Amino acid sequence: MMIKALVFDAYGTLYDVHSLKKACEKFFPEKGKSISIAWRKKQLEYFFQRQLMGRYRPFDELTEDALVFACKAEGVKPSQQEIKTLMDAYLELELFDEVEDVLAGCKGVQRVIFSNGSSNMIEPLVSGSQIEPHIDKIISADGVKQYKPAAPAYAYALDQLDVNRDEVLFMSSNSWDIMGAASFGFHTAWINRGRNQPDTLDIQPEKAYTDLRGILEWL
Amino acid sequence: MMIKALVFDAYGTLYDVHSLKKACEKFFPEKGKSISIAWRKKQLEYFFQRQLMGRYRPFDELTEDALVFACKAEGVKPSQQEIKTLMDAYLELELFDEVEDVLAGCKGVQRVIFSNGSSNMIEPLVSGSQIEPHIDKIISADGVKQYKPAAPAYAYALDQLDVNRDEVLFMSSNSWDIMGAASFGFHTAWINRGRNQPDTLDIQPEKAYTDLRGILEWL
Structure with missing residues (x-):
């Protein structure tokens, strides 16, 4: 071979996607870990589900959808600027x-x-x-x-x-x-x-x- | 309309699939709930994954695969008879x-x-x-x-x-x-x-x- x-x-x-928890922690003290875990879990669910349904959506957009879901589930309300900063953390x-x-x-x-x-x-x-x-x-x-x-x-x-x-x-x-x-x-x-x-x-x-x-x- | x-x-x-936890609890005291949750979670994963890969397997078989995984994850070793009894619980x-x-x-x-x-x-x-x-x-x-x-x-x-x-x-x-x-x-x-x-x-x-x-x- x-x-x-x-x-x-x-x-x-x-x-390491869990390096995102530091970024989450900065905005949402004590909730960084739980938000970053919920974010990744939902991101996986969304691209599995979309692939199964044949409804493609680019990864950056569904990752943001998942972040919005995770924040809501954890009871925090990020501003548009905070969402942008967290999405930018994916680039680093x-x-x-x-x-x-x-x-x-x-x-x-x-x-x-x-x-x-x-x-x-x-x-x-x-x-x-x-x-x-x-x-x-x-x-x-x-x-x-x-x-x-x-x-x-x-x-x-x-x-x-x-x-x-x-x-x-x-x-x-x-x-x-x-x-x-x-x-x-x-x-x-x-x-x-x-x-x-x-x-x-x-x-x-x-x-x-x-x-x-x-x-x-x-x- | x-x-x-x-x-x-x-x-x-x-x-109610969570009625399975009673059956699990009978064989594995204190672990019925965690095994039944892990079982359902893995079952979902397996049919999502198989559908995505285009590798169909009948639901009863992948449900048993998921049960075997869940038991192992929770550190218990069911007998063949116990597996059969737990699978039968799906019929009731x-x-x-x-x-x-x-x-x-x-x-x-x-x-x-x-x-x-x-x-x-x-x-x-x-x-x-x-x-x-x-x-x-x-x-x-x-x-x-x-x-x-x-x-x-x-x-x-x-x-x-x-x-x-x-x-x-x-x-x-x-x-x-x-x-x-x-x-x-x-x-x-x-x-x-x-x-x-x-x-x-x-x-x-x-x-x-x-x-x-x-x-x-x-x-």
Whole structure:
């Protein structure tokens, strides 16, 4: 087996979405954590539901819908400016500790980010972070208006690369994402940062690691 | 507007899935509630995920997958017999209090159940409960192997009825289900038993009630 492209999910895999809780905490003391958790949970629900209903909406817009829901659920009323500032926090997420070193060490393969995030979220995030020199390509699901884990999303990503399906190693910390990629036929490594219990599904990732360093054995 | 068919979701809408916690509690004292909540949550995840990936699996099988996951997550090891007994509890769910009276009072319209549950789950459940005489038809998503809230599931249900799309009033307590039905073009009444906050989506049910009695105003 010859891996020619390493394809990384972004949110939760390279970047820590829970760094949003600091931004939430600034505006809503004592509620930063609960709002950021409710925000992420609703964001996931909304793109799952929209993909299922066939009603695509760009990721930045549904992320804002989810933020509005989360704030209301937690009993706070953000101003338009606060909402904008919280959405901007998505452009400055923190990298997990080992990410920069691992990416710098991956030689001789394409290093690609493939995210459900719209281009206006994912491109500024990458270009403003330390891994920018180590990323060869950024692919957004917005290009095909189909969200992972639906098969057409992974098919679109593959179309953007000059490699065969079995030359791709896909990595995600999200169980639903790694299952979708395995179902599509990519090689898969689950970056199980949360040490979560594997799902009882009839497909499974080929490998599981607790952080990205594990993937170096593929090269 | 002339409503000719009342189409009801089953789990959570007519039948209380949280009556499963008693069955769980019997085998796993102190953990009945947490296991039944984890079970339902994972069941939802699994049919969403499978529908998204295009990997259909019958509802009884994925419900058992979800139970196995939930037990493991809660640190208990059920025997095969205990799993069977818990799955059988799905065939004896309790009706919500007002359901029988409301259904008995709906005259001159078809009364239909349309569920993601497979026929071997939903038919024994209905035939063993007091509403059996008040139900004219049972439709399972298994007939088309597409789960709600995907549009082909609602389209299949409509095909089974001798009415037009705008002659259907669809009712569900599940937000994702009522949104899917509204997106498809049914009239919709959200039975918001949990008094949950409405989702911030660009589609909404036409009406919301806290129990089924509200629907009588449509007739």
